[in-house]
Amino acid sequence: MSVAADSVALLQSSSPHDDLPSAFNRSIAGFVQSEGDLRRLHLLVDGAYCAACISAIEGRLLQEQAISTARLNLTLRRLTVEWQGDERRANDIASKVEDLGYEVAPFDPEHLMRIDDQTGRELLRALAVAAFASSNVMMLSLAVWAGQAEDMAVGTQHLFQWLAAIVTLPAVAVAGRPFFRSALGALRARRTNIDVPIALGVILTTAISLIELVRLGRDVYFDSAATLLFVLLVGRYLDFKVRAQSRGAVERLLMLKAHGAAVCMDNGRIEVFPAEAVVPGMVVFVRPGERLPVDGTIIDGHSVLDVAIVTGESLPVSVAPGDKVLAGSINGQAALRVRATSTIERSHLADIVRLVEQAELRKGPAVTLADRVSNIWTPLVHAVAILTLLGWWLLTDIGFSVALLHAVSVLIIACPCAIGLAVPAVQVVATGALLKRGILLRSGDGIERLGAIDHVAFDKTGTLTEGHPHVTVWPDDRDAMEIAARLAATSTHPAARAISEAVPGAVPYEDAAEHAGDGICASTAQGEIRLGRAAFCGVATPVADDRSELWLSRPGHDAARFVFEDPLRGDARASLGAFVEKGLSVSILSGDKPTVVHRIGTALGVANAQGGLTPRDKLEALERLRVAGHHVFMVGDGINDAPALAAATVSASFAHGAAASQSAADFVLPSDRLSAAVTAWRISRRALGVIRQNLVLAALYNIALVPVAVLGLVTPLGAAVAMAASSLTVTINALRAGAPTGFGR
């Protein structure tokens, strides 16, 4: 909703405190880190997407001589500023960035859940080393194999094999570290994961090859070890990149907290306190365009609040002294004095943050297909290898070292390198396909979870409906429409905007005056005309209807009525139909009035449509579905949806949605298309199918060649070919995940 932005632009506060400086309502000095005389501030910046943003923000800040560094990380959307001297410059810095039009929120890097930069760097380093090692060792190995077929002198072969060893050993030490560490961690916890056979395979391969080299044997497997690490690291790195945008609901909710509260003291002055310092009983002063820092009761002022993203109500709410208001709402029109009824920790907003965290904890990390495959694979492979060793050693007389060689060759052949690539390759392709259709995937395994759903739950306002009102019933009189549009032209209230958009080109009255929460009036030659609530226009008999309405009163005419509704999206019915057609069940969970929700449910043919739900109610509804064994896909856009989005098996928000709901969701859909939810589902189903195929294909190569290894017939060339073939097959098959058939673009 853009009510707030317009309010800031258009409306002036008429309070006596206009002369306060713009850095007035802020106190973020507590977030500044100090190193001697050097101060550092980290800010989350919302709305920076391009080069112009970078140069605007950095350029503006670097104009100050005192600021030594200002660097915006566009990927993480974090601004780091360093300066010498006063900590309170932090407030000034934040204001400067906001004046440019960006929203900022300070954060403490220690407490913020974020992408693990260290893991990314380590994986890249390991990948680079493995790439270097595998390509060079393969160069040497190919020479040796070609030489073995031709007439290469044995001395040359050995020289090349020694060179291969010199390259491989350090490479395995560096590139193998992620796997060794993961395997050790699993073993210490008395489990095995996919990294245990990998680590074992790599170590044993290298060791056996060294022994063979020293004994002047013919078969060394250095290239297998290096290439195995390379292929696996490619898969690992792709997987990491896709998962990198981790759920950071807390991070986005930080954006919503006001950071300073202007408290009215007993002596009449106003002082800025950090929002955390507000206790019940304090009186807070909130200017138009600002967010309420705490829950409270209004003691002075009439205004209109935008509560859409906090409670889901699509129309702004008029408030007057005595009304209860919630933290996070945006004040629309006039200054308010609010007596706090809770601290920021106990506010409605903080409750939602806690609900989201609880929901995420309770759900736990998803068990992916790859994990399940490795749970079966690992013990099986180890068992076969041990049997091979024992079989050859005990049942024949070729000796322990040769038996060990055969057992290790089983481990090498069975090493699931293609499995490590099977899932990430599909994820990359599917993510690209989704992005082409405007759908953003925020968590790596979202595709797997979305492919397996059997129930879809929708929010109403902004999800199934457009989120802002349209006029559905016009008065019969054309003149009334014109006059109403002229009055409405000056207002930013969504209902007024709906009228003025329908009648373009209306010239506003010069002396139109808006009364917050009631309506607009202007005087004409015939008398005073008014557009607004029934009471404001002098309409005595209220129509028994729960729809929103505005009246126009003119001298000499009957009052004319305009009725508003938040209309259904054009593709709402088709989207729901697409899900129902394939056998999924659907429900609507909304915070709006139950009568309105039931009407929408009937219109769409959804039996299970519940209204009047608080965020906690939505969460519980989803819990019930989960306990009943359903895999639920939740689609919503408001802050009040955030806990439900975190709790559902898989969830989607919209690009226009509250930042908090976007962070709690797995997918972000384009604002104008609900059908994107169906598209995402179809792509995910197809991708899930391809993932399963890939896992089978990857296993197939290994399974087919294990008997060959058991019989001791495998050679390094054979192992390398098998590994390359399986990896290529899996990668090429993954490309099929990008082309779903059917619905929409």
Place this chain on the structure above:
Amino acid sequence: MTPQLFLVPIALTLGALGLLAFLWTLRNGQYDDLDGAAHRILIDNERPEELHDQRPQ
């Protein structure tokens, strides 16, 4: 045989140089903000000092 005696070490050395260069870029933090790097090339500053010299608006 003789050509291989120096060609193979040269190949390995060149490869190692490439690897070291990559590891240096990694340590230099050049992969921390790939989106930002892609956009920064479009910024039009003639000289780096220009940012400090701009008059306040």
